[in-house]
C-alpha cells in the first residue's frame with residue numbers, strides 16, 4: 001500500500017525545513033526515486049523538504065521559496081513471520097489452516113496478489129502474526145513477477161517461513177521443473193540478490209503437500225539433500241546457487257489440506273520466536289553492560305598501589 005502527496009516547505013531560514021514523523025514501518029521516496037528515509041522507530045523524523053533561505057543583503061532581503069516535492073509513502077508490512085515460496089506452494093492454504101485468515105486459494109499461480117496477515121492463536125492467548133505474501137518467481141530481484149513489491153515486505157518480518165511443495169514446482173510448460181531442493185536454493189538466491197541481510201533472519205522450512213503420493217520418499221530425499229547442500233549445489237547451474245546456504249533450524253513436513261503436522265508447526269513457530277526474543281534481550285543486556293563499563297572509569301593497579309603505599313594517618 002502506498003500514499004502519494006505533494007508538499008512545499010515554508011519560506012524563511014532555519015526551522016522552516018519540513019520533517020515527517022509517522023507510524024513505524026513507513027518508507028519515504030521522492031519523485032526522482034531517491035529514498036529519503038525510513039521510519040523504523042517510534043518518534044523518528046525524516047527531512048523531506050528543505051526550507052527556503054531567509055532574506056539577506058545578498059538577496060535584497062527577499063526570502064526564497066522552500067523545496068517542493070512529491071513524496072511517496074510506502075507502508076511496509078510488519079509481521080512476526082513472512083511466508084516465502086514459489087506460487088502454488090500452498091502458502092495461503094497454510095495460513096488458512098493455521099489462523100482465522102481467509103486468503104484466496106486456487107490451483108493456479110499468483111492467486112495471492114497482495115499481502116494478508118493472519119493471527120495464529122495459542123491456548124494461553126498468545127498471538128503470532130503471519131504474513132501471506134504473493135508467490136516469488138525466479139528473477140524477482142530484477143522485479144520479475146511481483147518482484148520488489150513482494151520482497152520489501154519480507155524485510156519487515158522477524159523470521160522467514162519458506163514453504164515448498166514436496167513434489168516440486170513448475171510455473172508453466174515452457175519453464176523448467178524445480179524440485180523442492182532446487183526451490184529452496186532458488187528462493188534463497190532471490191532473497192540474497194535482493195538484500196543479503198534478509199538471510200540473517202531465522203528461517204523455518206515448511207514442506208507442504210505431504211498428503212500427496214510419494215511425499216514421504218521425496219521428503220527423505222530433500223532432507224538428505226539439505227544435509228549435503230554445499231556439495232550437491234555444485235551440480236546445479238552457477239546462477240541458481242546462493243553464496244551462502246540457509247541452515248533451517250526446523251524443517252517441518254505438513255499438509256495444509258489434511259492438517260497433518262500443523263500442531264507441531266505451531267509449536268515450532270512459537271519456540272523459534274521465543275528463542276529469538278531471548279537471544280535479542282541477552283544481546284541487549286550485554287550491550288548495556290559494555291556501555292556501562294565504558295562509562296565507569298577503571299582504577300588502575302598502580303593508582304591503588306600508590307594509594308596504599310601512602311602512610312596511614314591514625315590521628
Ligand SMILES: Nc1nc2c(ncn2[C@@H]2O[C@H](COP(=O)(O)OP(=O)(O)OP(=O)(O)O)[C@@H](O)[C@H]2O)c(=O)[nH]1
Nearest residue numbers: 087088089090091092093106110111112135256257
Ligand atoms: N494436495 C494438497 N494440495 C494443497 C495443499 N496445500 C495447498 N494445496 C493446493 O495447492 C494449490 C495452491 O494453493 P495456494 O494456497 O493458493 O498456494 P499459494 O502458495 O498461496 O499460491 P500463490 O498465492 O499463487 O503464491 C491449491 O489448489 C491448494 O488447494 C496440501 O497440503 N496438499
Ligand SMILES: [Mg+2]
Nearest residue numbers: 091092111112
Ligand atoms: Mg497465495
